[in-house]
Amino acid sequence: MRRESRLGGGQNRIDQQHSRGKYTARERLERLMDEGTFHELDPFVTHRITDFGLGDRRPLGDAVVTGYGKVEGRQVFAFAKDFTVMGGSLSEVVSQKICKVMDLAAKAGCPVVGLNDSGGARIQEGALSLAAYGDIFLLNTLYSGVVPQITVIVGPAAGGAVYSPAITDFIFMVKEIGQMYITGPDVIRAVTEECINEVRHLLSYLPGNNVDDPPLDPADDPADRREPDLRYLVPEEPGRPYDMRDVVYKVVDHEEFMEVHQTFAPNIIVGFARMNGRPPARFVRFCDCFNIPLVTFVDVPGFLPGVTQEYGGIIRHGAKLIFAYAEATVPKVSVITRKAYGGAYIVMSSKHLRSDVNLAWPGAEIAVMGAEGAVNIIYRDEISKSENPDQTRQELIDDYKDRFTTPYIAAGRGFLDDVIDPAETRPQIIRALEMLQTKSDTMPPKKHGNIPL
Known part of the structure; x- marks a missing residue:
């Protein structure tokens, strides 16, 4: 059972994801976190809809992987939409998992990172999926300014999926990931890795929350260095x-x-x-x-x-x-x-x-405007009446700079x-x-x- 929970939408869907040059949700989270530190939450949760063509298909964990780990030794919470499960679509259960990890991040005073690879709301759940987006938007807003919120667009972000990233503090996007048919898989994996590394770099500058101080690095560049x-x-x-x-x-x-x-x-x-x-x-x-x-x-x-x-x-x-x-x-x-x-x-x-x-x-220079413009306004008549307007203008500009700017x-x-x-x-x-x-x-x-x- 535990092994199956790690397969998302199944080996065939994982193979399809890899064939497009894309990592799976768990692979992305493992690359975001320090090696061996990611701990998954809610791996056995399943959706509750049994009609509209879904039948008995209830992948464990549904279409999102959530959890926490370390980035450069500091605790970070994260979630990653799982495109191998129903296109990463947002369900009631997916929202509950995301909201749970956001609540935990706020309680623990740690940043939260969301990796987005989703086709939007799950049509089969109708109003439930719309309400699910609303629950996420609310927490994005309430925790804004409390803990840093970072979004990484690693695939499609359709429909309501675009609004949550828009509320977060920073959005990273993998270059050309929306045009996978143009670029080979190796290139896409490389730019995805680069994007995740940039997220790790950003986190190194940020405090865990709004009451912590930013992290210190060894101060080995001389403070009195002149340039x-x-x-x-x-x-x-x-x-x-x-x-x-x-x-x-x-x-x-x-x-x-x-x-x-x-x-x-x-x-x-x-x-x-x-x-x-x-x-x-x-x-x-x-x-x-x-x-x-x-x-x-x-x-x-x-x-x-x-x-x-x-x-x-x-x-x-x-x-x-x-x-x-x-x-x-x-x-x-x-x-x-x-x-x-x-x-x-x-x-x-x-x-x-x-x-x-x-x-x-x-x-x-500190002034209402540049000396040239100011002189042209203030001394228009004097310049126009001068026998040598260019020389007069330059003398007035130099005088204006000395006196005012x-x-x-x-x-x-x-x-x-x-x-x-x-x-x-x-x-x-x-x-x-x-x-x-x-x-x-x-x-x-x-x-x-x-x-x-």
């Missing part, structure tokens, strides 16, 4: 681009940075790294939920203009970022590397939104805590984070804020 190359990274020409990742890599431990949302809104970079063994990050609400300090590098010329942006809700989306930074109570450190103009300066973890330590490089103006008002040598960026951030280890901040008593969604 003189940073002095020359920002081009002298204000419109010439550079890669902010170069700043991040030189500042964090061992140049190790796990970027997330890489292909979404590529004009901002977010991800996880460690500083002196501790993990800071840049995306705000998740980090605030799980006690992860926020480090923000700022080079922003303002909000992107245009009718398309206005109709797309740029005001609402900018307000979300204001709300998130202002609400966050974790340690917040920011470094302005070049430009911080207009409302975008305020939004990006400014002192006015309760940021704790705000630094800038000497060449940084240098970081020393903001520092003189206390909006910046210091203007630093770029080479000292890493030790300055680490020093600030160490000072803020015991930070305690609160919000006014209320049920919750009303973030502009």
